[in-house]
Amino acid sequence: MFVPVLTACLAAAPHDCAPRLLPAGAGADMAACRTAGESAAAAWLAAHPGLTGRGWTCAPLDAAPALALIEIAPGVLVSRGADEPLSPANRGRIANLGVVIGERQVAVIDPGGTREQGEALLAAIRARTGLPIGPVILTHMHPDHIAGAEVFAEAGGEVIADARLPAALARRRAAWMETIPAQIGASAWAGTALIDPARTVADETVIELGGTALTLTPVPAAHTDTDLTVRDSRSGTLFTGDLVFRGLTPVVDASLSGWLAWLAAPAADTAHVVPGHGPVAASLVAATADEGRYLAALRDAVRAALDTGQGLSGAVPAIMAAMAPLAPGWADFEATTARNAAAAWAEMEWE
Numbered sequence: 001m002f003v004p005v006l007t008a009c010l011a012a013a014p015h016d017c018a019p020r021l022l023p024a025g026a027g028a029d030m031a032a033c034r035t036a037g038e039s040a041a042a043a044w045l046a047a048h049p050g051l052t053g054r055g056w057t058c059a060p061l062d063a064a065p066a067l068a069l070i071e072i073a074p075g076v077l078v079s080r081g082a083d084e085p086l087s088p089a090n091r092g093r094i095a096n097l098g099v100v101i102g103e104r105q106v107a108v109i110d111p112g113g114t115r116e117q118g119e120a121l122l123a124a125i126r127a128r129t130g131l132p133i134g135p136v137i138l139t140h141m142h143p144d145h146i147a148g149a150e151v152f153a154e155a156g157g158e159v160i161a162d163a164r165l166p167a168a169l170a171r172r173r174a175a176w177m178e179t180i181p182a183q184i185g186a187s188a189w190a191g192t193a194l195i196d197p198a199r200t201v202a203d204e205t206v207i208e209l210g211g212t213a214l215t216l217t218p219v220p221a222a223h224t225d226t227d228l229t230v231r232d233s234r235s236g237t238l239f240t241g242d243l244v245f246r247g248l249t250p251v252v253d254a255s256l257s258g259w260l261a262w263l264a265a266p267a268a269d270t271a272h273v274v275p276g277h278g279p280v281a282a283s284l285v286a287a288t289a290d291e292g293r294y295l296a297a298l299r300d301a302v303r304a305a306l307d308t309g310q311g312l313s314g315a316v317p318a319i320m321a322a323m324a325p326l327a328p329g330w331a332d333f334e335a336t337t338a339r340n341a342a343a344a345w346a347e348m349e350w351e
């Protein structure tokens, strides 16, 4: 498969350019790609303000820069993110991304933190299989997981998310479009859009891939209020999104009590657990042991601080002191824990 490759330059920095793959103009051979490329490039540029085009060419998609994929079970692949906060060095590639190859179609579980990463995931998939891209599932609203979705939609995939996601994304999209390029660099973010899903699910939903099926399970407010898990029936792999952090400090963006309730619920039968951040584990118990300790300690520290009757600003040093023994093994512990303390405080203040 050949795709148009557009040289897209930042309007604000015309020498800052990046190659953008345009699967909407893909063709079976070079000639078909050349026929479709001009209109595909014009249409894409018109839909992505802030960029100017500096020519395009056609190239085989399976030869484009590709993410490394680890096969954790037959047909189940994971791209491991850097277990650290967003930075110019990691270019937004911090989340784990999943791929399940069925007999009829390929599913993607979290399409990446930028357009650039989504393109590299698509190239990695195409280097392994020519099967159609089917469901592109967003485990929750955070951009480090979902900002690569648009290139998969252009490649024919159906972007699917929790029913609560469109409204939640609408509230924060504009802010994220400003803050994330500031954190990772404007060129790493070039051409990235935070698109809405084509389909949403409010209840447990099974999607057949041929030879295996994915079960999508929406979860009440926990890490965010848009979380869902994805379980692959053939391999017994559970993709938890950010309901499980390993190595990178958990971020409480919706409900600490809801998250602890999810952790306490009976675990699904799993052979592999793919967390949102950190290494793959063999069981949910193993995957969540450290996170469970962290979140329970946060709850206890905030409750103890609330019991003293002082305000949040006065309580933060005591909360941080109570949490400090847990710091080893967690990246970005101080900054994230300070934010989590404020979030948990707001949640627990009225309990």
Ligand SMILES: [Zn+2]
Binding pocket: 140, 142, 223, 242, 276
């Ligand atoms: Zn997240």
